[in-house]
Amino acid sequence: MFARAFFAALMSSAFMVSAAQAQEVIEWWDFLGGGDGVRMKELINRFNEEHQGQIQIEATTLEWGTPFYTKVQTSAAVGEGPDVMTYHLSRLPLGVETGTLSPITEEDLANAGLATSDYQPANIDAASVDGQLYAVPFDIHSIVLYYNKDALQKAGLLGEDGLPTGLDGADNFAAALKKLQEAGYQQPLSIHDAAGDSMWRIFYSLLNQQDGKFLDDNGEFLSGDNLDKAVAATSLMASWVADGYAPPNTEYAASIARFTGGEAALHINGVWEVPTMTDLATKGELFDWGAIQLPTFFDHPATWADSHAFAIPNNQGNEMTPEHRKAVMEVIGWMAKNSTFWGSAGHLPAYNPAREDPEFQAMQPNATYASLAETAAFDPRSPLAGVASPVYDAAGNYLMPAVNGELEPQDAMEQMRDDLQGQAY
Template sequence: MKQFEFFGKQLSRRQLLTGSAALGGVLLAGGLTGCGGKAQASAMRDIGFWHLLSGGDGIKMQAMINNANQANSGFKVHPTVLAWGPPYYTKLAMASAGGRPPEVAIMHASRVPGYAPGGLIDPWDLDLLAEHGVSGENFAPRIWEKSQQNGKVFSIALDSHPFVMFYNTDIASKAGVLAGNGQLQEVASPQEFMAIAREMQKVTQAHGLSFGYLGSGSQMWRLFYTLYKQHGADMELIPGQPMKVDRDAAIESLEFMASLFDGTIAAKAGDIGTGIAEFARGGSGMLFSGVWELPTLKNAGLPVDAATIPTLYGTPASYADSHSFVLPRQLNVDDAKRRDVYKFVSDVLKGSLSWAEAGHIPAYQPVVQSQAYRDLTPQIHYANAADIIAYDPEAWFSGSGSDWQTYFAENVQNVLLGRDKAAAGWDAFEHRTNTLLSRPNPV
């Protein structure tokens, strides 16, 4: 019987189909969608909304949900928060396959290519979106392009959340690496970046840069893919074909990453939490991380600024993804609820200035172009990342929180620790990717 790989597990066709229906029923029997008898007993329509946002992001999202609920008397959105990564995407796929999904959900834009072809999410009606004042013209070109599959729009981006460089302005000033505008000097090569890091290390007496990576494939991939795309290189993952990649650019990117962990520029090893803590206590002058860390750094009272990762290889590029709204497939679409979802999403997009306060770049351009957004610092200093976004190469197995990023860690972590050569680590990862490309999309 034909075998499929589903989130790292081997399943037969019969197991996949049976499991989809059974697990979908089990997951939703407990009322995960937040729907049920209430909708029949009241004139107010209940809208189930799944998302994977926790911590500060979860608090901000709940506030936006509350605002939408208060502004609309005809419906009430009931959020369900599920664990980030494979657990969330597995449950969402099973819920859609089992016929009991929520009315709307959040999905990373990079994961949409794995779901749209299998009919697990429905396309958006652009005319209905336009009735609520939302159109493609309201989004940066790269973000709007990413929302589409085969000419149809399958996701509506709330944001872009790039991988950026935070820096301590006090340390940078003492190191003499601030430009006349008070922002970090521009650098245009790996050597120039390392020189600035070493100047900061002289001030901190610890490290110039913090970057925790141990055990986190997503963290390693974000920096690697930024550097790889800065080479002007592309990467294509076409089912049934070997990975199309610029091997030299990949190896050079890994070699540069490994060179940072020399005990002076950056610690030889450490996880994400360790890296953030070091930067927060002034043990380094710079931090590579996602924009979502901004509230934590501000709460620590740091004199912090931020910018996109410096262009070290000639082509501006910044790894990023987008939290996007999707319409899980409904066996029987309730037209009234579907219209409510469009209104809810439009309200959240238009009210996404608060989302920007959490560090994210709103996808809805009228917010980004407002004076209120321009007054946000350091957010305005990396807003240009939306124009140089590098989304993951499209495949059913790629994207944020995917097992593919875990496989990257399995093959690359020893390179960063100095135990393996970059070429060996990359070739092993490429071989693992080609194995995935030889298999069909299980969903």
């Protein structure tokens, strides 16, 4: 009797050990702070609750920008990177060039319950290099035009549907800014013109609205008439400051404060500030506001965009087992299928069914500017481009001074071209 009971206890203990060993622990790195970080932690907690005993995510948040990408590159090179990580698609070419990223195969996608047809073609293209997928897009984040409904109503620029009217076209936009001045807004437009990153996002939108290519298929920066289109985009941005519609050299926090404080009626910024506006409005500390896709100033709609995505490091000498990789892909697939919630951070879910979900369709102002997913202009495909890149540095060195009236647009674009072309060789 004792022997039978002992054997049963031993078998039970062995089963529990086996079950514990069967659980896959996924090491996760991200760079998400603020509202993004809060929402991602909630998604991770939900995943862990639903997959208890099977798959568990152990998450670490690292510093955004250059420190993150440097750490990923050096860690993967010695086989000590995570199992999965967040990654900007704009930095994908550098990750592939340095051998930092593991290709995502059709089998991987199938294990995640995903297919490339679940995403916008431009998004898949941005997640690929030479036709090979290296990341799975999680969102599309872009810049939008925030607006004060009361201010636009007063200036006769608000339609019955609560959306702005008369803003498309460079001349019409200038006329609208003039009307807002006459309605009492001395400098009606708020932009973050004290740094290159925000200026790049607007500039790249305007360049793409003209079908301009910052980097052509031969690896040349601002070649041919692309330089003229870049000068036109820069000149338009500079005119907003020169004509007194926007103050020069405004820092990021100040640009938001000008809008939320009622000094400016319009504000160009990323969708990531939607939670800021929503929180203030919930507290009763903000006017009636909205956000729309950036107006079409030139030939057709186009807006700078990037994506947070999920990538798998190519950990040298530490190859992942097929079972573990399948668990990693299950994590990625679950995140995609639950990304409607990610829209509450202002982003557009990259996964088409999540954007088509009735919950997202009722999410405002996201649903209003969701059309930008179809006209998204992703950064040039180059190791020199993307977040915290030489292109962003060049925007700070040449584009930003031109917008603020410290450098002629023509000179700025020629210098920017020559600087980057020199780095490419």
